[in-house]
Amino acid sequence: MIKGLLTTLREMFQQPVTIQYPEVKRPVRTRFKGRHVLKRYENGLEKCIGCSLCAAACPADAIFVESAENTDEERYSPGERYASTYEINMLRCIFCGFCEDACPTEAIVLGDNYELSFTDRHQSIYTKDMLLEPVPPGGKPTPQNTEPGKYTRSVPVMQDPQD
Amino acid sequence: MTLEKHGENRFVVPIGPQHPALKEPGHFEFVVDGEIVTGASVRLGYVHRGIEKGAEDRTWTQNLYLMERICGICSHIHATAFVQGVEKLAGVEAPPRARAIREIFAELERIHSHMLWLGVAAHEGGFDALFMYSWRDREVVMDMLEMLSGNRVHYSANLIGGVKYDLTPDMMDKIREGLNYLEERLAHYLDVVNNDETFIGRTRGIGTMTREQAQLLGAVGPTARASNFAYDVRVDAPYAAYAEFPVEMVVAQEGDLHARFVVRILETMESIRVLRRIFENMPESELVTRVPRRIPAGETISRVEAPRGELFYFIASGGGEKPERVKVRTPSLCNWGTVITLAVGHKLADMPMILAGIDPCFSCNDRLVMVKRNRQDPQVWTWADLRNYGIEYYR
Ligand code: SF4
Numbered sequence: 001m002i003k004g005l006l007t008t009l010r011e012m013f014q015q016p017v018t019i020q021y022p023e024v025k026r027p028v029r030t031r032f033k034g035r036h037v038l039k040r041y042e043n044g045l046e047k048c049i050g051c052s053l054c055a056a057a058c059p060a061d062a063i064f065v066e067s068a069e070n071t072d073e074e075r076y077s078p079g080e081r082y083a084s085t086y087e088i089n090m091l092r093c094i095f096c097g098f099c100e101d102a103c104p105t106e107a108i109v110l111g112d113n114y115e116l117s118f119t120d121r122h123q124s125i126y127t128k129d130m131l132l133e134p135v136p137p138g139g140k141p142t143p144q145n146t147e148p149g150k151y152t153r154s155v156p157v158m159q160d161p162q163d
Numbered sequence: 164m165t166l167e168k169h170g171e172n173r174f175v176v177p178i179g180p181q182h183p184a185l186k187e188p189g190h191f192e193f194v195v196d197g198e199i200v201t202g203a204s205v206r207l208g209y210v211h212r213g214i215e216k217g218a219e220d221r222t223w224t225q226n227l228y229l230m231e232r233i234c235g236i237c238s239h240i241h242a243t244a245f246v247q248g249v250e251k252l253a254g255v256e257a258p259p260r261a262r263a264i265r266e267i268f269a270e271l272e273r274i275h276s277h278m279l280w281l282g283v284a285a286h287e288g289g290f291d292a293l294f295m296y297s298w299r300d301r302e303v304v305m306d307m308l309e310m311l312s313g314n315r316v317h318y319s320a321n322l323i324g325g326v327k328y329d330l331t332p333d334m335m336d337k338i339r340e341g342l343n344y345l346e347e348r349l350a351h352y353l354d355v356v357n358n359d360e361t362f363i364g365r366t367r368g369i370g371t372m373t374r375e376q377a378q379l380l381g382a383v384g385p386t387a388r389a390s391n392f393a394y395d396v397r398v399d400a401p402y403a404a405y406a407e408f409p410v411e412m413v414v415a416q417e418g419d420l421h422a423r424f425v426v427r428i429l430e431t432m433e434s435i436r437v438l439r440r441i442f443e444n445m446p447e448s449e450l451v452t453r454v455p456r457r458i459p460a461g462e463t464i465s466r467v468e469a470p471r472g473e474l475f476y477f478i479a480s481g482g483g484e485k486p487e488r489v490k491v492r493t494p495s496l497c498n499w500g501t502v503i504t505l506a507v508g509h510k511l512a513d514m515p516m517i518l519a520g521i522d523p524c525f526s527c528n529d530r531l532v533m534v535k536r537n538r539q540d541p542q543v544w545t546w547a548d549l550r551n552y553g554i555e556y557y558r
């Protein structure tokens with residue numbers, strides 16, 4: 001009994017282990033798989049080339065991609081094609097990260113955001129506008145008007161990925 | 164395990180499918196005579212998800228992620244069982260480092276699963292302080308898993324032919340630190356479990372299962388080992404890196420609830436010990452080997468030791484990109500027989516603890532639903548009916 005009370009007393013003076021979410025947020029680890037982000041190159045062009053490899057890889061059939069042709073006047077991404085529609089159904093997605101592995105251009109990356117909530121099923125479909133990251137400083141928003149013959153290669157030269 | 168016919172002047176207490184004492188849906192009927200249970204039956208199948216059928220529709224790699232989602236607690240071990248079966252069919256072997264990493268994940272998972280169970284079982288016995296403490300300490304191992312794989316629950320560490328994530332020496336140091344803390348806490352819990360009078364009163368001599376009963380009822384895992392039935396796939400048929408880094412089997416003689424607590428806590432400590440041993444002699448090699456996209460035709464079985472006991476996979480390949488059949492038998496299914504046998508003769512109030520004693524996982528054992536093939540029966544739905552129903556429902 002005395003021993004039990006001692007435990008109680010000791011714990012009374014310890015820091016609580018709980019966090020006052022949502023005021024305080026717990027940082028996520030580097031390998032965390034959260035909501036997807038569609039990446040851009042430094043010049044603002046989208047990395048996604050609309051190849052649908054992610055959609056084919058996805059075990060949960062969560063991704064829908066439709067692609068269209070790029071032209072030099074209206075260029076969204078390097079190469080011939082870009083994704084005109086890109087939708088992920090967050091209710092289907094199981095956050096496995098296989099889309100990330102499948103993408104040839106590292107366009108889709110699972111980010112840090114874990115605060116996904118919706119009030120109805122239609123909101124769970126995230127469209128391209130919601131997923132695309134903002135244009136980096138120095139870049140231009142898409143579609144861009146580019147000089148002909150500059151962006152013919154759709155898959156860039158890669159290095160080994162880090163975490 | 165069908166519902167039995169009960170005599171007329173006996174009282175049947177139905178529990179579930181939705182009940183505060185159960186964390187997952189399952190239906191139990193206890194026949195009571197006053198306070199004492201004289202018969203019990205269990206009915207499962209409320210959370211059948213059709214994963215095995217779904218597996219036939221997906222490629223080998225996609226299935227890896229699907230299999231992982233059979234269980235929310237022992238997710239890694241399901242994927243391990245699956246990849247090991249597929250690797251066996253393809254005739255490849257994962258590199259040594261990948262196998263060691265599989266073992267590391269499996270043991271971390273065992274620690275987290277047993278600590279989760281310790282909390283739940285204590286909570287069922289009305290010992291909520293232990294529940295809070297063990298779950299607080301479980302966060303330590305959850306953090307390690309998040310650091311290793313990015314996810315707290317579904318680690319997705321396995322690939323067919325290897326693993327996805329490497330361990331850096333830095334991470335190993337962090338894990339070692341956490342393990343030291345956990346070991347200290349576990350020693351404390353062992354002390355509590357062995358010496359707390361109220362706790363002993365609720366566990367000692369309750370739900371005692373003899374070795375013969377365990378064998379007869381087909382019990383597996385810690386439930387069987389607590390009844391002195393020494394059987395552990397990690398020891399008897401080593402997989403992953405268990406041949407290089409063996410674990411010691413933990414068995415107890417008594418076979419009651421108390422023994423199950425002790426066995427699980429000691430097993431957790433053994434996991435910590437084996438993890439340290441792996442970190443000292445981490446083999447160096449590639450992380451993955453190449454595996455063909457099409458797996459050669461054939462059939463295989465794959466057995467692993469999940470935290471709850473022996474997990475069994477049957478995989479048949481037709482030589483294509485997708486499996487022909489995947490059959491999963493989870494350890495909880497084997498242990499149900501013990502619950503309904505052991506319940507007899509105990510007080511109704513002991514039922515939640517006896518139930519929790521086998522560490523049941525309902526949704527992973529709900530594999531098969533028998534439907535009478537009677538076309539007039541309004542309960543038989545075709546695929547098209549179901550699809551229409553789903554579309555209408557969410558319109
Ligand atoms: S994380 Fe997995 S489930 Fe989600 S969209 Fe990517 S591949 Fe599909």
Ligand code: SF4
Binds near residue numbers: 048054105108
């Ligand atoms: S995200 Fe990657 S894999 Fe998916 S369509 Fe775009 S480029 Fe292809």
